[in-house]
Amino acid sequence: MKSLLALALACLSACIASAQAASIGVVGLFPGKAVLVIDDRSPKTYSVGSQLAEGVKLVAADNNTATIDTNGKRQVLTMGQYVHHAAASGGSSSVTLQADIQGHFVAKGQINGGGVSMLVDTGASLIALPASEAARLGIDYKKGQMGRASTANGVINVYKVTLDTVKIGDVELHQIDAMVQESGLPIILLGMSFLNRMDMQRNGQQMVLTKRF
Structure with a gap:
């Protein structure tokens, strides 16, 4: 009886998760x-x-x-x-960012549970992290796919990795592609691998990011 009840509950949980996809x-x-x-x-x-x-x-x-x-x-x-899927229920998560004195949007958040500051950069195809930040967050980036990139400081090594979680305010995404750069990057760039899953609305000195999926 207990096993049947456990099976029924598991099936119910799966059905609920499916219906809310x-x-x-x-x-x-x-x-x-x-x-x-x-x-x-x-x-x-x-x-x-x-x-x-x-x-x-x-x-x-x-x-x-x-x-x-x-x-x-x-x-x-x-x-x-x-x-x-149109059957989704509940509202979308969103976060409002305030521009700094230079007009840049810097988001305070978390990567893999560790606190970070990230500069919103729609010109970056992926989230980009300095190697020092990746190491601080416990990311073994050298196990990632290595490549080479041209920068103002010359050609450098970069490593493609997958971040378990990226969170800003109430918005949290999982399994996000990122790039770790060994030199020449002073701050984490919040690139399009995160932003392309957001609706972005600019209103003066504020930017609202609303999770689309």
């Missing part, structure tokens, strides 16, 4: 399967035919695209794209 993102593609992120949860591999949420199903997948059926409407997604 706000977004489904594609992070991996294979013939007949797709690796998806649902509502900022950990990536999971789904086979074609899988029910992703109430009224949402993965109906096709190959090396290039995944097709999601949402209440009869099909959307073809490529790597990194998201679909938003």
Whole structure:
């Protein structure tokens, strides 16, 4: 009886989480399967035919695209794209930033649970961290994918990593791509790997970031 009750509760929890799914993102593609992120949860591999949420199903997948059926409407997604599920409940999280005297927006927040200051930079494709900050936050960045980048100070080593969590105010995202730079970067840059999941509204000296997915 206890095992049946536990199973029922687990199924109920799964159904509730599924019914409240706000977004489904594609992070991996294979013939007949797709690796998806649902509502900022950990990536999971789904086979074609899988029910992703109430009224949402993965109906096709190959090396290039995944097709999601949402209440009869099909959307073809490529790597990194998201679909938003209309059945989501609750309001969106948002945070308001105030410009400094130079007109820059600096956000106080957390990366992997550690306190940080981040300069909003829409010109940066990824969150960028100085190596010293990465080390302080316990990020073993040298295990990341190494590359080379040209800067004003010459060509330097950079490392692509994945951050477990990035939080500003009530807005928290998971599994965010970032780059660690070994020199020439004085502050963390809050780049588009975070910002492209926000609605950004500028009103004078204030900027409101509202989580989209």
